[in-house]
Amino acid sequence: MADKASAHAIITGIVQGVFFRMETQRAAELHGVDGWVRNKRDGSVEAVFEGDKTDVDAVLDWCRQGPQRAVVHDVVVEWLEYTGEFGGFEITY
Secondary structure, eight states: OOOEEEEEEEEEEEOSSSSHHHHHHHHHHHTTOEEEEEEOTTSOEEEEEEEEHHHHHHHHHHHTTOSTTOEEEEEEEEEEOOOOOOSSEEEOO
């Protein structure tokens, strides 16, 4: 059985207005990762990812690049206790 993981991420840089949330959702769904993503008022993007550890790592790696028009400066990750509370991946507001 794969190890389960939960990660809270704050992504900074040019990450709003470049389809970051939509493409994050696509990456998460591709890897079977649940959780959510949203824009923050300070211009960053915040997300929570839950799933198999290797899949969560893959989505975090994707976040370090982002979509084509994004310029990611940093991805700060806080590892959390896995809860299994999400039933998919959503863009929230």
